[in-house]
Amino acid sequence: EYLPELINHCEGRGITFMSTAHDWEAIEILDRFNVPAFKVGSGDMTNLPFLRKMAQKMRPIILSTGMGDLGEVEEAVDTVRSVGNERLILLHAVTSYPARFEDVNLRAMLTLEQAFRVPVGYSDHTPGLEASLAAVAMGARVIEKHFTLNRSMPGPDHTSSLEPQELKSLMHGIRLVETALGNGIKRPAQVEQDIKVVAR
Secondary structure, X not given: OOHHHHHHHHHHHOOOOOOEOXXXXXXXXXXXXXXXXXXXXXXXXXXXXXXXXXXXXXXXXXEEOOOOOHHXXXXXXXXXXXXXXXXXXXXXXXXXXXXXXXXXXXXXXXXXXXXXXXXEEEEEOOOOOHHHHHHHHOOOOEEEEOEOOOOOOOOOOHHXXXXXXXXXXXXXXXXXXXXXXXXXXXOOOHHHHHHHHHHO
16 A cells, blocks of 8 residues: 555656566566566575566566576576566675675676676665776676665664765766776877877
């Protein structure tokens, strides 16, 4: 009963509303509210009947892969594709709050991209911004970062969540990284032309 209020608030703020479904009823409810995509938490990656039911709605699916190995991800991808739904994004994740940097293994995100030929992203449970920014530099198309109004609130993931000003900083940093990536062509930048004359 509170979803219409949340959806209207998001629309009024220019935010795309999404929600993670955790049971079959939630799939139907979110489908009725015409969400642009379904988000699947890592805990449901191996729940293949659940994934099949969701995939049958033919909406894009953003699937977190925490706690899974490549074989389990393959089963999930095959399940979604088995009903003809090719609209899938895989998020590499480490399901720990907060996740340690030595456990992050961002290169696994690239493994997912190469193995399944789908867009990939990163669900970041580390403290701070660094892992998310590195993931964007490596090609992440989606970043999931938990958000809180106050990290001292009780609950399992507030300590690894961003507060409002930090979320703003992350968004700014992501846009800068995207700009810095450029087009990949190796040639002098226009701003180098005058310096080149002097330096050479």
